[in-house]
Amino acid sequence: MSQAGTPGAKYLEEKHALYNAPRSSKRRRWIILGSIAGLIIVIIAVAVPVALTANKKSSNSDSATRGGGNDPANPSSTGSSGGSGSKNLAVTGGDGSKVTTDDGSTFTYSNSFGGYWYWDENDPFNNGARPQSWSPALNETFNWGIDKIRGVNLGGWLNTEPFIVPALYEKYVNARTPAVDEWTLSTNMAADTSSGGLQQLEDHYKTFITEEDFAEIAGAGLNFVRIPLPYWAIETRHNEPFLAKTCWTYFLKAIKWARKYGIRINLDLHALPGSQNGWNHSGKLGDINVLNGPMGYANAQRSLDYIRILAEFISQDQYKDVVVMFGITNEPQESVMGMEVLSRYYLQAYNIVREASGVGEGKGPMISYHDGFVDRAQWAGFLPGADRITLDSHPYICFNGQSNAAMSTYAKSPCTNWANSFNESMSAFGLTAAGEFSNAVTDCGKWVNGVNLGARYDGTFAGNWPSQGSCDPWTDWPAWDDTMKQAIMQFALASMDALQNWFFWTWKIGNSTVSGKVESPAWSYQLGLQNGWMPKDPRSAAGVCGNTSPWQPPLAPSQTGGSGAGSVPASVSSSLAWPPPTISNAGAVTLLPSYTQTGSVPTLTAATFSVASGTATVDAGNGWANSGDSASMYVAIATCSYLDPWVGPNAAPPSPLCSGAARRAGVPEPLITAVPS
Template identity: 70%
Template sequence: MASRQPQHVPYEPLPNLTDSHHEGLYDPSSPDPQSLSFHNTPQNYPVDLPDDIPGSRPRFLGAAATEAGFSRDSYASGQTYHSYNDNSSSVYQLNPPSRNESPVPGRQGAGSVYGAYKDDPREYGSTQDMALSSMGGAPRYLEEKRTAYAPPRAKSKRKLMILAGIAGLILLILAVVIPLYFAVFKPKGSTQNDATTGGSSSAAQPSSTQGSGTPGKPSSAVVTGGDGSKVTTEDGTTFTYSNKFGGFWYFDPANPFNNYAQAQSWTPALNQTFTFGTNRIKGVNLGGWLVTEPFMQVGSSPALYEKYPSAVDEWTLSVAMAADTANGGLSQLETHYKTFITEQDFAEIAGAGLNFVRIPIAYWAIETRGNEPFLAKTSWTYFLKAIEWARKYGIRINVDLHALPGSQNGWNHSGKLGDINVLNGPMGLANAQRSLDYIRIIAEFISQPQYADVVVMFGITNEPQAPVIGQNNLERYYLQAYNLVRTASGIGAGNGPFISYHDGFLDRTQWAGFLPGADRIALDSHPYICFGAQSNAAMSTYATTPCTTWGSSFNQSMTAFGMTGAGEFSNAVTDCGKWVNGVGLGTRYEGNYTGYTTSSGSCTTWTDYQAWTPATKAATMQFALASMDALQNWFFWTWKIGNSSVSGQIESPSWSYQLGLQNGWMPLDPRQADGTCGNTAPWNGPLQSYQTGGAGAGQIPASATASIVWPPATISSGGAASLLPSYTPTGPIPTLPVPTFTQSSSKATISAGNGWQNPSDSAGAMVAIATCSYLDPWVGPNAAPPSPLCSGAAKREVPEPTITPAP
């Protein structure tokens, strides 16, 4: 900031603030410091502040007469805190530089326990203090601040020096980095999302620290930090947080549902609105964690698929593990959950410039039935940990229901390799009914205010096979899911998650105009090159392939459908990699995959990344950047892949974002991708208002749903739905458990919700009718339905299809 003559301006008087927790202490007519309209500057964000501010209110005011230990919003100044003496009150918080260590990494000491003063909005994220006055190295408060205010009670310079020395000593003893600048972000909405917390966590929340504080406000136990700060995890281990993009982590054990953290300076903090269509999704999948996949855990720790030769999917893996009691049985899967993805992964994801994670989960996170061998309910505990860690590092979640009962696509990552039994075959209707229940249960949980600002997107079904199921029946299912999610969360005003629909492997143009007026829906595509025709051409020949293949069509879909993104893509241009296609199924590239007899060469060229030349890495980087630019909103598949227990290295390097970062073929800053395709007219938005929950959201014309009523009259490979097994909504509905917390203060209340947002949503779960017959949910499409279907007078009828009204 250039030196300039001081502009002496009138300063606003310090108000007597209201405080709901100390009624009668302050003037009730004064504004609430946490209200949306209360700021010490008229601007909402630092970048909006003008270079010169004559006539405006002062920029440095941070703490006024607020409750001890809590900050008053000041976007321009960074955060300052109310204290117990006049010398460090809001007026005199801007202390001159001293020798004490700054709590903000990389900055000079500011003479304040609570951090350096930041006057210039352009200084945000900088490591250098900007001069305020024209007095060279003079302390920045001398002209502007002392002109407006007389000093506090007369104190000697020696006492001031002693106080500063004590503050510095405290910092050295604590050795805690506290860049308390989170208050520069305006909380979104009211403080509803962090107003019912307190205590320290157990179970799915870190419990290594104890703290108390006023719900909804930072407490004395708050731990936060930016680049270079030390993080202590739940088990006591530590690591150094590395984030060069202005992001910071935040965890307050007394207020575990706060949303102050920010992944990067360009990504809205969790207590701000992420505007889909304007803000870009730069995300990564946590594939292979809560839903296993053979090529991602060929080994890992503990060894999974390589250890059990009969395992080709999680069904057979679970059967093999359960029989292996000597090595822990099925509990080995929980060991995998604990070790494959940890808190440090979330920290690294934020530090990589990524702002979203897509987390596949399976229906068995909720329950299993009959002979289904999966480890039931356990993975949900770790999804709760994912929410906690994402909240701590300012990352948003897209939760993706990856596996449905009976399988929606017949692939190994749906739970069981083989047949499609959702909306296909004799159990197709019953399995779809059951799947919709699971969508409803998840929607009710993530719509609770404690979780809604973290889990902002819900992929209701991963990769259903529309060519088998039929687009019309898939649309019926999608509309039913829409109604269930919106019943849980409510229509408009940002209530509940974006609903993400996979395109079912149909051309994106076939979804144009689907559910016009729907409230916050998104189209999800998975553009992979590697599963088509194979080529031994060098990686460098793919430099612009994503641009020419994907860019235009994604632009068009953003207009014709609405929010469109890539839920999955990778750097793979061949299907090389151990078990990428499945255990023992070979590869197209080497000509030993079913239907392929011509070899394009050896896969070693594509899998031995340790032998890749700088040119190969540069070409892979170029492909990654082109993909990101063409797709615009994306989730790379996947964050990490486990090492093989045989070779000791990753066998599918083109699929690991983390490996690419470590070896130089993924960008350290994903913003490098912008403009790679040379697109002179990228889709810049914004989305139409109703598509983001604004005016008109949820007003779907009846004509748009007339042909997609539920249930379907016929089922692919099954025939008339009235002749097929179906369920009835009379069972007890499972409710997902919430994390638990330990009370640390009798005055603090803790509410993690009850797992169910809408108490009016009281229908039962879909269960079998006692007098009717059913097949195994995984029976396959060629089985004949039971005959007779139901006995005597108790024969059930499939209800006539009706249009389900919007909530």
């Protein structure tokens, strides 16, 4: 979610059958054959449902066959792990089945939509799970533009934000340097050794989102999650205080849980070194240092390396059917960077992701580009012929003019404000999805705009914002009556219908330690489900805006990985060549600090899996999909000088930039490992 750092700033998912050899007796042979035939019939009767569920082959099922009803491959609970010494646990189940988690605890799976989970510890990359009867299982093709994305963000989990997880920040809000972003939160935590230091963040990772959340998401009729992930999942450099690499471990858990419940993942690179927008969710509140200012080019080089490392991991066969979309940069500020420079960066990222997935049409993730808060129409025709790219837009109405009008007056606002432009973009650009939206029509809610920045609605936000009254009616959700809840429900349904393919922001808002409750209720899908202002079945949104088929498929073949995909015209590639000649607020790129490709690449490790004794080792991949992608990592040049990556746009570049004696002081080379062969 966009956060305002300055007044008025723009806010914005094998079996074996053993038979004994027949004996010489003809009579016994027929008896045995007859027995075997009977046994086979029994085995087929029992095994077919599981085999259908566990089928690893891709199936291009027509979405019409998934329109409703229980899937025949949905047993309530069947199968066992198998193998010597394995646990006797069910490997699949539907509504009402018992689920056993990693720690041995259990819960009852609730899914009235024909979805079923699948997890076999001896077959951990099986993609047999289905979230709902109308959504394709992971081992089936997701038909972009036909199958609907009905998703939710897991905001505040692996990339924290104060308003989503206020309890983390409230502890340090009165510190000498108050915690206002993950940089200052990490600094305060590291100093607080008596409370566990920086490892407090891992305690948050363990508890804020768990396996049961993924089960609930599938049971809510949702088929995608968008997971914000910061660059420090890979590494940190210099004085960056973040807890490095740990959140990657929990992203691997997310992949496992998503696979278990049939949910697809949109991996969203939410925070870049130096910050791509200056908002608190980018790691540090303040300046923009990606494609802006004296370190803007070097930080972009570093960001592109992280995009490459993530793309190589998720393009592996073990993960590509779960992590099917890659948002390469969340909410870059085009108004600062410039459209041409941002477009060059986007094309370079496209080339990097496609190289990681290997040559060939339809390989690798759908690449999601945020619109940079530029009108969607301006992206029409971007990268013609590119293989499976999608436009990510974050429509919010709560950060501009404020009104004390009743919630019911917003019933059709999404239809009026968003439906036509999303329709047009689906035709002019291709797949267009709302990567974020919420039920908020005001900016009320604790720290929605940032820690202690107040709200426009009640006049406490910096700038000339006339008060519309108290925020209490918009945040005191235990006091909401049925009229208020139905009005919010109507707004949510209209939003879903207008946007067509969407990810609600966000699944969960944590309780405040001060009040003991959620203080930003308009942003929590889970809270709305529990209390009656979010739809139990998101399909009920269809037609709310007056048209049950707002946009007519199909997408162009190149947009879905079909014939001709991936061939960006040479003229386009030439006009958007990398690097850009100049960087905003810094000048010629040749006069700015830059890195060189001489470092080893920190490849991402996979989870390990415990299998029954005597079974084959599970291949979880080596983190690198394309062995032909052998370029080194961008690192500092020994004879050049550098500024702090977070220095801000007003600093002058080092002078001299490079010389035989110059060396950047205090910035050690990153701890990196070799590129896998």
